[in-house]
């Protein structure tokens with residue numbers, strides 16, 4: 001630094017709340033708090049909306065919708081005549097570009113946030129001491145708190161040679177305009193299987209390599225079997241129990257070498273081996289928090305510590321948009337409760353006039369009849385966390401798996417039925433693979449988990465989510481009316497088989 005230059009220390013700007021990361025969870029929190037009248041700074045370094053609309057749920061489900069249309073057309077033979085199918089990726093890529101992502105431009109999303117009254121700051125946010133967030137040379141002092149919604153990024157394993165190759169993560173797989181002739185998918189979890197099936201249905205030769213002994217390893221073994229069989233029927237090669245040891249790229253093709261001498265080659269390699277929160281970037285040490293954790297541990301009001309909340313994937317409670325939204329509602333209620341208490345405090349009028357918005361928040365809270373006390377804030381409860389893998393057939397699951405329930409020492413009963421043996425499954429015929437599996441706590445007489453695999457497995461799941469969430473007695477579930485002939489009617493068969 002030239003002599004005489006003063007070190008520029010930005011004067012902190014006082015605001016009510018700073019939200020770092022405007023993905024699904026952060027945008028919801030920031031937007032709703034701004035609408036409630038708080039002065040909110042929302043910080044995003046990439047695209048407002050986060051992973052879900054640009055590289056996750058929405059474009060991947062557009063891809064799946066298209067791939068399933070191909071699969072249904074291929075099922076016409078023998079059921080309704082004959083059909084010739086000519087896959088074309090161009091309309092899928094166009095739809096993702098034009099309808100889902102605005103060619104990965106968040107102008108509309110930024111306006112959506114500022115129209116709600118939020119102030120948008122593009123950049124990387126970092127905590128810089130209690131209540132303070134630094135974004136470049138701007139510093140904000142948050143009067144009520146900081147919300148971290150910084151999500152996760154792909155976790156890329158330290159495989160020899162991999163870092164030097166032009167491998168894909170979900171970003172490149174979603175952005176692809178021209179499909180490769182062949183694709184290696186490293187990772188047989190939900191995202192890996194969904195994308196593997198899509199690309200295979202569009203004519204790509206796909207090989208899935210998974211280190212564990214089954215794909216979809218977090219779900220029931222029966223679900224893994226059905227999903228693997230379905231992908232194999234689409235021409236996907238699946239290799240489980242193979243640990244990748246080395247990756248090479250010769251300028252045009254990838255070679256992946258696994259333990260035991262396994263070797264696979266393809267035009268492209270997609271790495272989908274999980275997601276990782278990058279806590280080391282967040283300045284957690286400046287407020288005495290441990291940046292070495294895998295995820296930000298939170299209490300049931302999503303508080304990391306007093307005045308800092310976390311929302312979404314970064315909490316490690318489940319990497320789903322519906323978890324981020326569920327948590328966001330709790331964070332919003334908790335922050336507003338705190339704002340109201342602060343506004344009602346002895347020095348409230350002075351500080352509220354500085355920040356302007358806090359009184360507005362309290363008046364809107366009062367109008368909605370909330371007591372504003374922390375006691376009225378709902379607590380997070382993940383017992384009935386639903387999850388859906390959108391393969392065809394879909395794998396829907398809620399609550400505990402059989403293994404998890406047995407490991408907890410619960411007196412478990414299992415009810416199982418194949419979809420094909422239900423009337424609707426039999427009518428559906430081709431493509432009716434699937435089952436319902438129920439996990440009951442025999443002592444309590446309620447369901448504590450369930451898996452629903454089938455053409456509408458994710459939709460059938462909703463009834464099971466209600467049953468687990470509300471702990472509906474099994475005796476009541478057995479004596480309700482299930483519409484005939486629906487897929488969900490198979491739940492009744494599975495209930496009958498509980499033992």
Ligand SMILES: Cc1cc2nc3c(=O)[nH]c(=O)nc-3n(C[C@H](O)[C@H](O)[C@H](O)COP(=O)(O)OP(=O)(O)OC[C@H]3O[C@@H](n4cnc5c(N)ncnc54)[C@H](O)[C@@H]3O)c2cc1C
Pocket residue numbers: 020021022023024025026043044045046047048049050051052055056057058060061123124125126149150151152170191281282311312313314318319320321322323324390
């Ligand atoms: C291929 C794929 C398919 C998926 N499909 C589904 C699905 O079908 N259903 C479902 O429920 N979920 C699905 N998900 C998961 C879903 O996308 C995530 O659970 C969801 O996006 C999490 O939202 P979030 O707000 O926690 O984080 P994110 O959406 O990851 O957003 C976090 C944001 O924070 C920003 N950020 C990070 N650090 C900083 C910083 N220091 N300063 C400023 N900004 C920062 C990032 O740029 C990012 O925009 C899918 C994910 C993928 C990858």
